[in-house]
Amino acid sequence: MTAHLFAGYDFAYTWPWTYGHLIVALALAGAGRLGRNKLGRWISLALYGAAAWAFAGFLIVQLVFGYNSPQRMPTDRFMLGARGEVLDIGCGSGRTTIMVGLARPWVRIAALDNFSAQYIRNNGEDLLRQNLRVAGIEDGRVRVLRADMRHIPAKDGEFDGVVSSYAIDHLNRKGIEQTLAEVARVLKPEGEFLLMVISSDAWLKVVYGPMLMHMRGVWPDYWQGSLEKVRLRVVEQGRTPGSAYFLCRKLP
Ligand SMILES: C[S@@+](CC[C@H](N)C(=O)[O-])C[C@H]1O[C@@H](n2cnc3c(N)ncnc32)[C@H](O)[C@@H]1O
Numbered sequence: 001m002t003a004h005l006f007a008g009y010d011f012a013y014t015w016p017w018t019y020g021h022l023i024v025a026l027a028l029a030g031a032g033r034l035g036r037n038k039l040g041r042w043i044s045l046a047l048y049g050a051a052a053w054a055f056a057g058f059l060i061v062q063l064v065f066g067y068n069s070p071q072r073m074p075t076d077r078f079m080l081g082a083r084g085e086v087l088d089i090g091c092g093s094g095r096t097t098i099m100v101g102l103a104r105p106w107v108r109i110a111a112l113d114n115f116s117a118q119y120i121r122n123n124g125e126d127l128l129r130q131n132l133r134v135a136g137i138e139d140g141r142v143r144v145l146r147a148d149m150r151h152i153p154a155k156d157g158e159f160d161g162v163v164s165s166y167a168i169d170h171l172n173r174k175g176i177e178q179t180l181a182e183v184a185r186v187l188k189p190e191g192e193f194l195l196m197v198i199s200s201d202a203w204l205k206v207v208y209g210p211m212l213m214h215m216r217g218v219w220p221d222y223w224q225g226s227l228e229k230v231r232l233r234v235v236e237q238g239r240t241p242g243s244a245y246f247l248c249r250k251l252p
Helices: 020-034 041-065 095-103 125-135 172-186 202-216 221-230
Strands: 084-089 106-115 142-146 158-166 186-198 232-239 243-250
Touching: 020 041, 041 202, 084 095, 095 106, 095 125, 095 158, 106 158, 125 142, 125 243, 158 172, 158 243, 172 186, 172 221, 172 232, 186 221, 186 232, 221 243
Parallel strands: 084 106, 084 158, 106 142, 158 186
Antiparallel strands: 186 243, 232 243
16 A cells, blocks of 8 residues: 555645645644643644544554555446557546556556646646656657637547546536536547545545535436436446446447
8 A cells, every 4th residue: 555655656636635634634743732731631632533533544544545546447337448549638647548458458548637726736747747657658658638628629539448536536527527528528439437435435435524515526316317318338346435436328
C-alpha cells in the first residue's frame, strides 16, 4: 500500500487533500491538551475524540484511497481481450491512464483533460508525461487531448474502450448528461466503458462526513439510469472503498 512512497510518482494533489486531516488532527489534539484545565475534562475529551476521527481520516486517505498511487483496476473484465485505443476522460496527472497502461499493455491510450483542476499542482501534459515515464509507459503509446469532456474532439465510434475515474461526477447534471452522450458517440458498437465515481460508504463518511450529502456521486441508481438512457448497458457493477464502478457495453 505504501509502495508509491518509493515509486517516484507525483500525482500532485494539493496538501488539503493529502495532509489536511493530519493538520486538523494535530490542531484538535493540541487544543485538547492545552484546554484540559481551562475548558474542563469533558470538552478536552471531546477534542481528543475529534482528533482521533481526523487522524483516522488521514490514514484512510493515505493507505486506502491512495491519492498518490495509480488507480487499481476494479474489474478484471475491462478490455481483457480487446485491442485498439482507450480514451481516458479527465486523466489529470495520470492515475487512471497508468492503471490501464500497466494492466492492459496491448492498448493505446488517448488521455483527455482540460487541465482545469486547481487541486492538482501544475495540472497539465508535462506532469502527466512525467508520471507515465515513472510507470515505464512509452510516450508513443499515449496521446494527449486537451479538451472539454462535454465536447470530445473525436469521430463517432473512434475508440474501442473508454474509462473515466472521479471526473465525470465533478460536473453538474447537464454536464454529466452531455458527457455520457459523448461517451456513447465516440465508442465503437460493443465497445466497453468503465466508469468510476465517488459513492458514499463508511470509508467516505469517516473521511468527509456531512460534506458528502450534496454530491450526485453518492447515488448509484442515478448512474445506472443515466448510462442506460444513452444505450450503455451496465454488465457489471460493484464497489471499492469510497467508490462505485460500472462496466458498460455499448448496444449496437
Ligand atoms: C479528481 S480529478 C481525477 C483525475 C484522475 N482521473 C484521477 O483519478 O486521479 C478530475 C479531473 O477532471 C478534469 N476536468 C474537470 N472538468 C473537466 C472538463 N469539463 N473537461 C475535461 N476535464 C475536466 C480536471 O482537470 C481533473 O484533472
